[in-house]
Every structure is written in structure tokens, then in C-alpha cells.
Amino acid sequence: MPPETLTPERIxxxxxxxxRRYGPAKATVVDVARALGVSHGSVYRHFRTKAALREAVTARWLDRTSEQLATIVDDEGAAADRLxxxxxxxxxxxxxxxxxxxELFATYMTLIGESGGVVERHVGDLEAQLAKIIEAGVGEGAFHAASPTTTAHAVFAATGRFHDPCYAAEWSRPEITADFEAVRDLVLRGLRG
Known part of the structure; x- marks a missing residue:
């Protein structure tokens, strides 16, 4: 059987x-190449530097969330329900x-600190998704927002406790779900005017 083609996704x-195995401080491109059974030069043909590889893996991790949320943005139904x-x-x-x-979460928090542009793109994507839902709500007459983009930024900031990794230690507390629901309901009432 011929060897599997080396693709950016496999890398x-x-x-x-x-x-996951070594952590960000000890993981090397040579380790990645060894895991794939190729030379480190083969990895560098797809990702020119270690930093580029780490940035790409961080973007991939964040994009999983964006892609999951995009399906809600594109769903049919009332904007308030979608929001x-x-x-x-x-x-x-x-x-x-x-x-x-x-452990992997902690690793990505380290990588995110190294890849600021990736985080800004991720946040921008999430806020654009929010703006699209808010704009739909304005079109339905369900929401009042002079600027869906500005409102999306405000909603994202107001709900930061429930998605910003700096609050991760709070997410396992028993009352966090009730706290989230209270903030979500407050946001929805505010948008309805």
C-alpha cells in the first residue's frame, strides 16, 4: 500500500x-515529522516556520468553534432563537x-499568546456572525439596533465571562449555567427594546 499523501491537514x-503529548515548550517540528514518518523538511514544505505551523494549528482549533456556530447563523427561524x-x-x-x-486547552492558551493575529481574526469572525443574526432580527422587527456591527461587539463583550478563556476556571462552577442564562436573557430583552 503506498504511503498516505502528506497534506497540511495531516500535519x-x-x-x-x-x-498534547509534549506541550508547547517541548514540541518540535522534528517530533511532528517523526509522528508522520517523514523528514522535518517535508513538514517545512507546507509550513515555512515552526511559528507558522503553531499559528495554523491554533487557527484550526479556533475555527472548529466558528464553523459550529456558522450553522446556527445560517439556520432558518427567528433571530432571537438563533441568537x-x-x-x-x-x-x-x-x-x-x-x-x-x-492539558490541550492549556497548550492552546500558550499558543494563542504567541499568535495574536489568529485570535483577532477569530473574534472578528464571531462578531460578524453575531452581527448577521442581529441584522436579521432588525429586519424581522424583533430587535432594535442602530448598528448591528456595534451591537454585536457589545453583545460579545457583555457575554465575555462565558467564552473568554481567562474565565475558564469559573466554567465548572455549579451556578455558572444560571448566570449564563440570566445574562443571555438580559441581552435578548435589551435587543427587543
């Missing part, structure tokens, strides 16, 4: 496993990332 999958589901899904996605694999 990113292997990089994630290497990061409530979008906020709940974001919170659950972030909470699961932190709770299901705390």
Missing part, C-alpha cells in the same frame, strides 16, 4: 497530537474545550 492533526442558541453553543463549546482536555 496539523499530527501537530495537535504532539502538542440565544448561538450564545449557548459558544459557551458550551468553550466550556467543553477547557473541561474535556485541560
Amino acid at each position: 496539523l492533526e499530527a501537530t495537535e497530537e504532539v502538542l 440565544g442558541r448561538w450564545l449557548a453553543t459558544l459557551f458550551e463549546a468553550k466550556r467543553h474545550k477547557a473541561g474535556d482536555d485541560p
